Amino acid sequence: MGKLRPREGTWLASSHTGRPCMPQSSLLLLLGVLLTCGLEGSAQGPGEWTLWGSWTHCSSSCGRGVSVRSRYCIRFPGEELCWGDSREYRLCQLSDCPPRAVPFRDLQCALYNGRPILGSQKTYQWVPFYGxxxxxxxxxxxxxxxFYHSFGRVLDGTPCSPGMEGLCVAGRCLSAGCDGLLGSDAREDHCGHCGGANDSCLFVQRVFRDTGAFAGYxxxxxxxxxxxxxxxxxxxxxxxxLMGxxxxxxxxxxxxxxxxxxxxxAGTRMVYTRAVSRPEETLHAAGPTSHDLHxxxxxxEPNPGIEFEFWLPRERYGPFQVQAQALGWSLRQPQPREVETLPPGPPTVPTATPPLTPTPSPDPCDPCPDTRGRAHRLLHxxxxxxxxxxxxxxxxxxAQETCYEVRxxxxxxxxxxxxxxxxxxxxGLCPCPPLAPHREYLLAARRVVSPDGTQDRxxxxxxxxxxxxxxxxxSRMRLAARHCPV
Structure with a gap:
């Protein structure tokens, strides 16, 4: 936390050996002195830190606050001061404060309400001043x-100013690193690891340049x-x-x-922007996403190119490659024609498969029910x-179905x-409504996948x-789209 700097330590008194002997008040000092007491020669190098103590309670009862732990430097006469910090501060995050809770800085100013200052008997009511x-x-x-008056430092854990992330500690405004320590320079890498080096994830950056043959998604x-x-x-x-x-x-x-x-x-905030002066759109999200998105x-109009990039954990890159390739393929492959099973015998010369042409129904078809009307259009x-x-x-x-090939x-x-x-x-062999070849229709269809996944129709x-x-x-179709629930 910041630069290492020498801290004042605890001096140990000298004994007849010329080396420090233990004070009777501390068991911890006893252990340290037993290792060195009685050794000849002058002390060299810096002193040594004790182990860190326990973290204190949070400085606040709600919202954000500060917790602190301390250690002490033990050194002998002639040894250098310990290098490092004797105190360490970390951010503690509690439940949000009630809406009417008085801010921490306001409480500290209010402690001086009605008390004379500046050598006069006048008293004032005080509120925070941020200028x-x-x-x-x-x-x-x-x-x-x-006028305003400065009453010294604020208490540790006081927000530096409204809306800022920093907290005041020992008179300095410090922000927490990803390790939770105030004043720490530790930051998350692109993979989300605190202090990492971006080596546990991969950077995906591509440009989608395909141009569809028709308007749509x-x-x-x-x-x-x-x-x-x-x-x-x-x-x-x-x-x-974007589809979930x-x-x-x-x-x-x-x-x-x-x-x-x-x-x-998907567990993150997606920021969508659209420029006003030029045709441009952007999507940004910090992530990580909690599930797949399409x-x-x-x-x-023709696609000039869509640039996209994101960072992905290494173990998920392989499955992503498979998904991305599958997404570019057609979801419905042409279904194979049925092949009649022939009895054993000499091989026959295969005949060419006839083109798709209207096949007459063996029996007259019954009239189809009336499907006109706005309600029917909206329903489908x-x-x-x-x-x-x-x-x-x-x-x-x-079999018992009719297959249409359409453009x-x-x-x-x-x-x-x-x-x-x-x-x-x-x-059925007499579908309702029937479709005539070489004519254009507006169709509403459903996707049906067989339980074993072999057919997608x-x-x-x-x-x-x-x-x-x-x-x-x-026009009626475009109007119907406005009345469907999202």
Missing amino acids: APNQCDLNCLAEGHT WNVTVIPEGARHLRVTHQSRNHLA IDGRYVLNGNWAVSPPGTYEV LQVFLQ YCGSDFVFRALVLGRRHQ VQLVYKNRSPLRTLEYVWAP LLLPHSGYARPWSPAED
């Missing part, structure tokens, strides 16, 4: 007057659990979006732009995982990435939302 040069002096202003990266000192920035009219592990957006989700500010997420971008928009405009390229029947044109809502070419499944529910696209239907 004096030394903020660790008890400078008090006489209420109703234009695209994954940028995973921000893993334990990430510290996060920084994300880009310069475009696109918007950064529960699939809910924390920032700029559901096609709505969030206001700049501080957001509590960083996305809501694309409205709010309850679905994906809402998008798509061109139907083809259709086929497989995604525009995304209104998505909880995970969509590819330009997708497969949408509908139950987009499902169009029976009597779900599938309406031919039109400018009017587009």
